[in-house]
Amino acid sequence: MENSKKQIALLAVAALKAEYPDAICSLVYPDAFRLLVATRLAAQCTDKRVNMVTPALFARFGTPQTCATATVEEMEELIKTCGLYKTKARDIINIAKMLNEQYNSIVPDTIEELTKLPGIGRKTANLILGDIFKKPSVVVDTHCIRLTRRLGLHNLKDATKIEFALKELLPPEESNDFCHRLVLHGRAVCKAQKPVCNSCCMKNFCKKVI
Numbered sequence: 001m002e003n004s005k006k007q008i009a010l011l012a013v014a015a016l017k018a019e020y021p022d023a024i025c026s027l028v029y030p031d032a033f034r035l036l037v038a039t040r041l042a043a044q045c046t047d048k049r050v051n052m053v054t055p056a057l058f059a060r061f062g063t064p065q066t067c068a069t070a071t072v073e074e075m076e077e078l079i080k081t082c083g084l085y086k087t088k089a090r091d092i093i094n095i096a097k098m099l100n101e102q103y104n105s106i107v108p109d110t111i112e113e114l115t116k117l118p119g120i121g122r123k124t125a126n127l128i129l130g131d132i133f134k135k136p137s138v139v140v141d142t143h144c145i146r147l148t149r150r151l152g153l154h155n156l157k158d159a160t161k162i163e164f165a166l167k168e169l170l171p172p173e174e175s176n177d178f179c180h181r182l183v184l185h186g187r188a189v190c191k192a193q194k195p196v197c198n199s200c201c202m203k204n205f206c207k208k209v210i
Contacts, residue, residue: 005153008205009169012151015201016181023177023184025131027051032107032132033099034058036117037067037092039124045082053082064105067096091119109133122160130176138166139179143186150190152207 003011017023026047029035034054041050057078061067075089082088095117099105107128108114114125123139130137138144140159144166148154154165170178189196195208203209 003205006169008151011205012202013174013178019201020181020184023180033064036107039127040091040119041082053079064096064099068100094118136172137176138163143183144179147182147186147190150208
């Protein structure tokens with residue numbers, strides 16, 4: 001009998017947990033504000049590059065209070081190697097100002113409030129909710145979309161629809177770590193162009209292989 005989507009999801013959770021016991025975020029951060037900024041920088045940029053940029057950035061503007069005092073030119077200079085730096089510079093400064101003015105300089109802990117911040121969408125908001133506040137969340141990035149579609153968990157393209165579809169399939173306590181593991185597996189094995197299916201820990205139930 002063919003596995004249901006729910007069964008495949010549970011098999012994938014178990015297989016990835018065994019393969020990648022340490023489900024950690026690739027971005028280096030010490031607190032909620034700096035993860036928020038790092039994730040904004042990571043849009044259309046590698047986590048590796050962001051991790052190279054953030055030490056100097058956070059040495060100068062590591063809190064909402066200090067970041068809000070930065071000029072756009074100062075911010076652009078610090079983050080220019082991350083791509084789309086002009087838009088990101090404005091967003092980061094405006095995020096800091098909004099946190100100071102409306103949230104007592106504290107990063108909020110709901111998706112509704114997080115997505116009110118400039119440049120912050122559901123993907124970033126869910127990452128903050130899961131990693132900082134330990135709330136069940138599904139971070140739908142390119143790896144998540146690609147791998148969960150190959151597994152046969154959905155046939156969707158819209159990230160928000162994928163998020164809610166996966167929430168129906170994944171155990172809430174596993175969902176955040178599952179998404180981190182998808183990133184690790186997507187980089188190492190289930191690559192966009194040439195997936196290494198023979199080496200995959202999910203080959204026995206993945207729809208792409210079957």
